[in-house]
Amino acid sequence: MTPSRTKTIRLRAALVGTSLLALAACEPSGNFDLDLRSFGQGGGLDTTAAAEQAVQARPAPDARGIIAYPGYQVAVARRGDTVDSVAARIGVPVGELASHNAIAPGTLLRDGEVLALPRRVAEPSLATGARPVGAGIDVTTIASGAIDRASPAPGGTSGTGVAAGASTIGSTEPIRHRVMRGETAYSVARLYNVNVRALADWNGLGSDLAVREGQMLLIPVAATGTGATDVVTAPGQGSPTPTPPSAARPLPDEKTAAAAEPVKTPPAPDLGAQTTAATPKSRLGMPVQGKIIRTYQKKKNEGIDIAAGAGTAVAAAGDGTVAAITKDTDQVPILVVRHDGNLLTVYANIDDIAVAKGAKVKRGQSIAKVRNGDPAFLHFEVRQGFDSVDPMPYLQ
Structure with missing residues (x-):
């Protein structure tokens, strides 16, 4: 490479560096705004939160796209x-x-x-x-969307x-x-x-x-769950530091007792069979009778899945008003009933809905049927306001 060519490259690099510094000087923070972060709102926009925000996956299309x-x-x-x-x-x-x-x-x-x-x-x-x-x-996301539209x-x-x-x-x-x-x-x-x-x-x-x-x-839809947050304590406010053992002080005598005999874990009860729609003390009745094949787990399964044969009548869990009837992208119906005390019940994986939006329903009234599937089941949620709660205390 000739000296003149080297000099030209160095000059161009210096000009680029000077331009970047000049642009950086225009930013309130003094940093070069590579993707025009301050565009439109005078430097108030920041993509940090967006970069950390998790989103749902785009739904899968059908064979036509x-x-x-x-x-x-x-x-x-x-x-x-x-x-x-x-x-x-x-x-x-x-x-x-x-x-x-x-x-x-x-x-x-x-x-x-x-x-x-x-x-x-x-x-x-x-x-x-x-x-x-x-x-x-x-079905959790589907039901949550139906509640949002209620x-x-x-x-x-x-x-x-x-x-x-x-x-x-x-x-x-x-x-x-x-x-x-x-x-x-x-x-x-x-x-x-x-x-x-x-x-x-x-x-x-x-x-x-x-x-x-x-x-x-x-616009991508934000994920419904949130990650765990680390808890940081101020200096001197954490857990107390235990005193390490000293060779100058003997350890105290330790008295041990024989371990108790292991207790056999009883088989999981069939909660669906134990709770009936006619249980007088329960606040809500079982929408269908069957074995609970998936239990409630906050942010993982916001309701319970109850095994029931396809075509089984789905009963309203309590007196209320039909707040929403909708379908997911695969045309699977979802129904939401609003009850007294800002309580909502959600019924998903159903078919043949027998009520209309705004209709008054009574506890035990047939409102739909269980949709065909392998396995066939009803997804049932109870929500206090928009926050999901474990349905079992309401059903027992």
Whole structure:
């Protein structure tokens, strides 16, 4: 390398370094804002919380690539798909699909790229290649979403580009954001306080995270559980430090006793068989009679799963009002009943609902039937307000 060439490279490097320092000086913190974190709100935006926020996985589409939410549907492209091939597969005119997504007909799509549908097509079902009932369906999330939709969130507001009514939709339906001129994946992620990588994964963005004006993005749904938090005590406020043994002081005599005989653990009782709908002292009645195959575990299983044959009548656990009736993306119905004392009961994995939203129901009244599955079961939750509680104390 010639001396003049070396000098030129060093000069360019110095100019780049000077430019970065000049940009850094414009930031209140004095740090270079690599992805324009202060864009839009005078330096008040920070992606730290978004980077730490866990999100749910995007639901799996059916064989056509359709994901159906209560308010809209989207199509997920496969490797080698174009706008034309997706339109042909789902039965929507290519021009209509392309115009709705601000993309030209014939454009090659990325594997996993999401296209918003201008109107609903046939709902996902077993005939369209949707997952069978019980195949990885998170009934806890489904039921929680139904509860969220039972009453609109007070004071909810929609951000830029949010579809109308999105603020009142439960956790099973993501907010949609239409990209405006000048927006980037980073600015959209900060707007909703989500990780930009999660945004990219949900929408099938490329490695460059490029978005186009008019593109519809799904905003990832935050995970319902939270991780454990480390507890840190102030200096001098922790557990007392034990005094170490000293060789100058003999250890005290230790008197040991023979261990007691081991106690045999009795078999787990069939709680469903012990509690009946007619139990007079219980606050709630069993919605179906059967063995409890999955017990309540906070943040893992927010209710109980009760084995029952397909077609078994599901009874209302108590007097109340039907607060919500909805379906998940696989069209599995969920029903929520509101009782006195701000108590809610949730019934999932059901079929043939016999009541309507707003209807008054009585304890023991048949409200639905257990859906067919392997195994067939009813998922039942009790919630005090929106917080899940163990159903068993209410049923015994």
